Amino acid sequence: MDTKYQTLRAELIERLREINDLHSAAAVLEWDQLTYMPPRGAEARGRQLATLQSHAHRLGAAPELGKLLDALEPEIAHLPPDHDDAALLRVARRDFERATKLPSAFVAEVANHTSLSYDAWAGARPDDDFARVRPFLEKTLDLSRRYAGYFPGYAHIADPLIDRSDEGMTVAAIRPLFADLRQFLTPLVQAISARPPADASSLHQHFPEQIQREFGEAAIQDFGYDFTRGRQDKTLHPFMTRFSWGDCRITTRFDEEHLGAGLFSTFHEAGHAFYEMGTDPAHDGLPLGSGASAGAHESQSRLWENVVGRSLGFWQHYYPKLQAAFPQQLGGVTLETFYRAINKVEPSLIRVEADEVTYNLHVIIRFELELELLEGKLAIADLPEAWRARYEEYLGVHSPNDRDGVLQDVHWYAGLIGGSFQGYTLGNILCGQFYAAALQAHPEIPGEIARGRFDTLHGWLRHNIYRQGSKYLTGDLVQRVTGSPIQLTPYQEYLTTKYGALYNL
């Protein structure tokens, strides 16, 4: 590498780190807002966040950054595309294009509108009042269409919106995948519904918060969560956040009357954290040093929550510990009853409470409605009814109100319409593929899990997925790691095997 190249590269890294510092600072302020901030701190906090974001956006769209990227382009032309520097330039270029294609006035309009829209939703949801959010949602749909317009050349109007969270994915790729998945899930859910329902009453007893916390934190420490590089705090809607390679935090909520809620939320967010904690420390503060996409990230939260955390093998080792922590509540409950309880399948109205099998139908409904809205086939005014009809058709459940219907998720009220949901189900599909590849490489993994050992699995994931950060597009990552493009089969086989055994199908 020549000196000119090294100088340009050092300048690029300096600029990218500065942008990242501002985003990380904003992440700390957001974390604080959702965990510890006293109520009346909210007003000024909004202003502080807006200032940080506007400074970050200005740096990210600076013409000097564009010139630097242009100057580096020929310098890296001879590098293989999976060289770190080539990948860095690709991702930096992508972020720069996104920042410069959107006029600041539009960015400000979206920020301002979504803030008002969120407030309207927060007030309207408890009152079950869709009419109040309707005008906001109509404007959101208009803004979402305009967003797409800044990225001409797309095949489907939702593609630029999907690209924000799942880069490289398109409607053309996702639609058939989700159609196949639905075709697989519908008979599976029907077959399960025809069997005697699992008894989940053991989960609905009184479980003191402190003991739940200690058990959950001990378990994720066994998984490999590094408490010198993170911590767990309480919040309303759990999330994971990364401030740096050395500080990847998770949040959770506890329900003392329902054991599942807090425990699996802890496992889920820990899975997200493993991805960030497992990135290359040399990429800290650079756009390479973070998970590849929403779907790739979700594959890891789902893997640790469901594939590990809801497996029979895991509980063969941990259930005696859980019984020791809650002797009165679980002393008389067998492992098998408990295992069936935490894997009970039952069509329901609320996505975030759904089981592993029906969950994807919730997501597919939202994905389809997003496309229809963006395509102009569905009007906001008709959305509540479309939501209800789709739930009856796909899940066989009827929502008596909008609060638990179209008003249940924050996504459309606090951001744009399009690209908000597909990552959840892509994550499940990828999780199936990645886990199958891990098992192929290390057939001993299930046996280790049943002995409370996770090193082989965690190590394989870190080596193949986590340390890559966002060096590869998700599709390329899947190809590299599993030898195939994204495909449903491993996930279907996982569900068939697990739920076939659980429900004697």
Add this chain to the structure above:
Amino acid sequence: MDTKYQTLRAELIERLREINDLHSAAAVLEWDQLTYMPPRGAEARGRQLATLQSHAHRLGAAPELGKLLDALEPEIAHLPPDHDDAALLRVARRDFERATKLPSAFVAEVANHTSLSYDAWAGARPDDDFARVRPFLEKTLDLSRRYAGYFPGYAHIADPLIDRSDEGMTVAAIRPLFADLRQFLTPLVQAISARPPADASSLHQHFPEQIQREFGEAAIQDFGYDFTRGRQDKTLHPFMTRFSWGDCRITTRFDEEHLGAGLFSTFHEAGHAFYEMGTDPAHDGLPLGSGASAGAHESQSRLWENVVGRSLGFWQHYYPKLQAAFPQQLGGVTLETFYRAINKVEPSLIRVEADEVTYNLHVIIRFELELELLEGKLAIADLPEAWRARYEEYLGVHSPNDRDGVLQDVHWYAGLIGGSFQGYTLGNILCGQFYAAALQAHPEIPGEIARGRFDTLHGWLRHNIYRQGSKYLTGDLVQRVTGSPIQLTPYQEYLTTKYGALYNL
């Protein structure tokens, strides 16, 4: 007000708020670093803070800001100097001058050096190794002299350094005040030392943290701490921090084997918070909307910690509650014994553990040593010995090591030399004056305190001091509020009365 004026004024406010947003964001990151951050988050956190501070400094020294201040100058010429807009312009001008007079290279050199110096100190102090910090301290002294050089025209080289935290105060004003105070304190300490020592053993029992916390938080809520605009968290070295008018937080530490430590730290930091919580919400995010100076701030922390929190009247009401909280520990300890214990006077080595009477001698020693270093009369190499000699002379105690001597306070190792300590004793003096003025206006205050009522006192302080923010220089504020310039008499009378009664002098 004409339109041009309103436009300029709005632009100034917008610029000042943006600077404040960045400082507030940095304050959140610092708070997090000192309360919850996992250990390995430190490295990136330092970089994030440096980025925020450099952005804030750039905005604060922007030529456009200077032009705006110039353009506003004639517009406000007709306003009385205590008009809010005139005061805002004065303070904004002061901050701009400070930001522009210091070259960025010098600011960066200081930041870089003090960070290294702090690390050296943190390692050297446990090892009692002054030699390791000596070269750092020599450079710090050099930087401190250079700092003063950027503000030519001073009467004493320490004046520009003092001006950073106690604007308007000078060596010429402080030196005689401290000399008089020392002359008053020395015989008082001698007289007390000649009496039988108070028995403080009741404080050194086991006091569970959670009960300490609940008692302290209930007490400061009675004082007027608004938990919808603040919270208390644990840290190593307690501090108060303001993120906005709606978010003024305190921190504390608990020692389960010593009741006094946590309780009075909570009262102390709450006093700082009352100042910030009591500022005018219209000034939030502007340089007017914060306490006037280190001394003025310390007057309030001392007032609530000592004048209220260590008074007999306060404990007449609260001691039965404290006994109920700790029945085994305090059930057999009389109010009088407890009151004597929390006000025990005893010359000692450590400033932060010193009692109300000897505390000022610790501060005066540091203030004098700072001046001698800056004047070139004392070399860093001779500082440990000078420290020891001064402690023997002023307090009659001998430090067997440097760890509890010249290495005990972080100030000189994490910042410049000069202006670091005078605020603590100025605060005690101002506290005496302010409290005397409050009593003159409302002689019913002590009676109310003895009934657990603090509204009159808190209301008087808020109206006369807190809501003014930094509108007045501290000297002018004292003149306005008490009708006199800064003077010792009220503080001396307070000490004489309180400790005369306690020690039968």
